[in-house]
Amino acid sequence: MTAHPFTATLLHWYDRHQRALPWRHSHDPYRIWLAEVIMQQTRISQGLPYYERFMAAYPTLADLAAAPLDEVLRLWQGLGYYSRARHLHKCAQVVWQEHRGHWPRTAAGLQQLPGIGPYTAAAIASQAFDEPVPVVDGNVYRVLARHFGLATPINTPAARQEFTTLSASLLDPAYPGDYNQALMEFGALQCTPRKPACDTCVLALSCVARQQSRQHELPVKAPARAIRQRYFTYLVAYHNGRLLMRQRPAGDIWQGLYEFVLIETGKKPELQKLAHPLLQQAARQQMEPIFYRHQLTHRILNVNFVAVSVSGPPQQVADLAGSGYKWFFYDEVEALPKPVLLARYLDTHFNSINLQEETK
Numbered sequence: 494m495t496a497h498p499f500t501a502t503l504l505h506w507y508d509r510h511q512r513a514l515p516w517r518h519s520h521d522p523y524r525i526w527l528a529e530v531i532m533q534q535t536r537i538s539q540g541l542p543y544y545e546r547f548m549a550a551y552p553t554l555a556d557l558a559a560a561p562l563d564e565v566l567r568l569w570q571g572l573g574y575y576s577r578a579r580h581l582h583k584c585a586q587v588v589w590q591e592h593r594g595h596w597p598r599t600a601a602g603l604q605q606l607p608g609i610g611p612y613t614a615a616a617i618a619s620q621a622f623d624e625p626v627p628v629v630d631g632n633v634y635r636v637l638a639r640h641f642g643l644a645t646p647i648n649t650p651a652a653r654q655e656f657t658t659l660s661a662s663l664l665d666p667a668y669p670g671d672y673n674q675a676l677m678e679f680g681a682l683q684c685t686p687r688k689p690a691c692d693t694c695v696l697a698l699s700c701v702a703r704q705q706s707r708q709h710e711l712p713v714k715a716p717a718r719a720i721r722q723r724y725f726t727y728l729v730a731y732h733n734g735r736l737l738m739r740q741r742p743a744g745d746i747w748q749g750l751y752e753f754v755l756i757e758t759g760k761k762p763e764l765q766k767l768a769h770p771l772l773q774q775a776a777r778q779q780m781e782p783i784f785y786r787h788q789l790t791h792r793i794l795n796v797n798f799v800a801v802s803v804s805g806p807p808q809q810v811a812d813l814a815g816s817g818y819k820w821f822f823y824d825e826v827e828a829l830p831k832p833v834l835l836a837r838y839l840d841t842h843f844n845s846i847n848l849q850e851e852t853k
């Protein structure tokens with residue numbers, strides 16, 4: 494079967510312009526899966542060192558399945574979206590234990606695994622097992638919307654169906670993995686969001702957006718969900734070389750990561766008016782709060798950190814702080830999985846001041 498002219502041109506471009514990436518020509522589902530999970534919502538330049546670190550720490554599926562979750566979360570630290578790391582670990586265990594180390598060979602089978610959605614399933618199935626299934630991600634939406642002049646808002650279920658069907662009809666069944674990677678690579682390097690390089694584009698002659706000068710109108714997006722503001726005050730309680738922390742519960746951001754004593758308020762807090770026994774101690778010590786603003790998907794976190802040197806019996810203080818809080822020595826804290834924001838606070842504001850104070 495002859496490939497569609499769009500596909501033939503795209504594959505030819507890919508042969509000449511693809512970036513050299515460690516998983517690019519692999520048929521190993523473990524490597525492809527690891528790369529896909531790490532690279533989601535992440536630039537290649539940022540994700541690549543993580544991929545290399547994970548491959549060094551866990552060269553095989555068996556190694557990752559046997560690793561403690563805390564260690565995996567720690568290695569993931571800085572990438573954000575920690576639920577992906579938890580799913581990564583769970584998925585390795587399921588494939589290793591329930592599938593005896595054999596990955597399902599189809600996108601439908603792969604989607605039954607933890608944390609694997611349609612995108613990742615199609616990427617693994619097409620690259621590792623040559624299944625002719627299309628991958629549809631942001632790059633694919635952009636290239637197809639522009640080239641074929643499609644104005645369906647891409648953040649709607651109708652668009653998913655429409656673009657998946659179109660991409661399936663263009664896919665070269667002899668090279669499904671290369672076709673998918675070529676389309677994504679073309680979106681990343683040539684048909685980029687803000688400055689598509691139309692003047693040097695091999696698809697320019699057949700591109701509807703270029704003919705109609707609509708490159709910047711396509712793809713269309715329906716209005717985004719409102720961003721929610723949250724207000725956290727962290728009391729960083731320390732006593733005799735230890736910090737008071739707890740593991741965050743399920744059902745919210747940062748599930749399973751460790752945090753300091755948290756007071757969350759519905760609006761910007763007036764610290765002197767918050768009623769918390771530890772905050773009263775902090776006020777007596779005249780500790781200045783350190784403020785961070787931190788953007789997550791659909792949320793902005795406004796976070797105050799207030800360090801407080803605790804007096805009084807440690808267990809009593811832990812009970813006063815709320816349920817689940819425990820004391821950890823500083824070197825234990827270092828090894829605990831934490832939101833990157835808390836790690837940054839500790840590195841830049843806490844260690845230098847408070848450790849010195851305590852050792853005086």
Ligand code: SF4
Pocket residue numbers: 636639640683684685689690691694695696697700701702703708
């Ligand atoms: S001509 Fe421009 S808009 Fe069209 S596919 Fe090429 S880079 Fe994208």
